[in-house]
Amino acid sequence: MKAANRLSDGRNIGLQQQRFQREEFRACVRALLMTPLMSPADDDFAAVRRQAEALREWFSREAGWILQVEREGARLYKRPGNLSDAMRGLPGYDRRRYVLLCLACAVLERADPQITLRLLGERLLELAAEPALDFTFTLEAQHERRELVSVCRTLLGLGVLHRVAGDEETFVQAGGDQADALYDVQRRMLAGMLAAVRGPSTWIPEEAPVTLEARLHAMVDEHVADSEEGRRTALRHQLARRLLDDPVVYVETLDAEASAYFFNQRGTMAARLCDAAGLVAEQRAEGLALVDEGGLLTDVAMPAEGTDAHVTLLVAEHLAAGQRQRRKDGAGTAQAHVMREHDIADFLHEVKGQYGRYWRKSAREPGAERELAAIAIDRLEKLQLAVRKAGVVHPLPALARFAMGEAELRETRNAPAQAIDSLFGPT
Known part of the structure; x- marks a missing residue:
């Protein structure tokens, strides 16, 4: 009897450990989807390190994304499945602020382990003066200093910079020699900023793409094996990226080949992705949405407060x-x-x-x-x-x-099996 009890206790402990592993793995998947550049200060970083091997294998298999986990941080190299989506990007960032962000990263790449806000600004001015950029920036006006500070705060939030002393707001308001801030530069986090297959600096001017669309594709285009299996894998990765990144994937946005694959495989794909990320699939005629019922796995929640x-x-x-x-x-x-x-x-x-x-x-x-x-x-x-x-x-x-309205009851007992309601609404 005692031996049987010990065996039962051992099984219970084993089941609890398996359940904990599954829950921790799911929490790590969700955390990396929301924070692909993760510093050791993030709450989920320790769990990501524990689950690193399983996470690498899952992201590589399902989405073709590379995950690097080191002591200094973790980087999930997410690459979008839809490059034409203009709704992506950092909140409040326009072209000008992105230029400042890129110039700031270029300065930090060449900087000492510590740098002041003022020195960062001065060196950024030197790079901004490059005629080929067609870009004008000074630190004379308060609104320009605020732009620089906004970029620094973005880098602080990403873990690229760590404030040692000082205050950015004083720099914005005063702009004098005494108004400054001191930062530690986190090299590992800085190196993970760009999630591109090929860096822009690797092109010589004569061969560099000209249009924005061509540049975007050139940075993220990946090698696809010239075989039927290679093309299927590429399609699966593209669709999985969109399902994990986008609120909904509409069939009309897919080309003929992707649409055919999507109709055949979306049920199986949705089941795997939902199980790993804690999502719920909503499949309709117009497309598929993977919904987070808790409303946490999103950049823009709806409904929400405010x-x-x-x-x-x-x-x-x-x-x-x-x-x-x-x-x-x-x-x-x-x-x-x-x-x-x-x-x-x-x-x-x-x-x-x-x-x-x-x-x-x-x-x-x-x-x-x-x-x-x-x-x-x-x-x-x-x-x-x-x-x-x-x-x-x-x-x-x-x-x-x-849409708010009265519930409408319809008889569906004799409806044909292939009939599918329109997405989230009545036909």
Whole structure:
């Protein structure tokens, strides 16, 4: 009896250890998807080091992404499956700020283990003066110093810089010799900043790509084996990257070869990805979405707290309700319910009396509706719930999940097996 009890206890412990390993692995997958450049200061770094071998194998097999885990940090080299998506990028960054970020990294690459904010700015000015850049930057105006500080704070957040002493805001306000900050440069984190297959500096000027699209492809294009298996693997990696990175993958955005593979394999792919990342698959005629029910595995949550999120939800419901009404009236999907940007601003002006008391003070000011409308449209585009073309907002199929209305019961017992509802909404 005692031997049987010990055997049972051993099995329970073994099962608990297996469960812990699975849960820790899933937490690490989610953490790396959200923080592909991870410093030792991150809460999940210790677990990522423990699970490093299994994580490397999984990311390589499922998405073709390389994972490097060292004592100084971890880097998941995520490469997007859709290079034409303009909604990616660091919050608040435009072309000018990206140029400053690249120049700052170039300065740090040549710097000593420690550098001051002022010295970083001075050396950045020297690089910015290169005529080929066609770029103008000085540290004379306060707004330019603030741009430099914004870049430094990005690098601080990524773990590339570590503040030793000083204050950036004093540098912005005063700009004098006494206003400065001192940083440690984390070389390992700096080396992991660029997630490209080939660095831009490896091209000679005569052979360098000219257009932005050509440059993007040149940096991330990977070797594909010239065989049927090689092409299938490349397709699977491309689709897995989009499913892990994008809110939803629409079939209409895929070419014929990718679409055929997607229809045949999406169920199996979704099951594997969902199991490892803790997601839930929603498969419909128009595409597939891997949803995080906790709302944590996303850059833009919806619904969420705050004025911007509330306004976005109101606009989403309004667009979706109009889309549903058109379907009930027989308009079909060919003529989707579209709205111009100023119409959305007018709608927000109308509902401000009902919901404005929940918004921040500045959002209740006269004329604030235009700014709120722009914010809402931007968030809907990032979530791939709508697309903006020439000032007109077109709802996408997944927006139907936010349509509020009475439940509609339909008999489906005798429906053909191949019939599939439209994505997140009624047909």
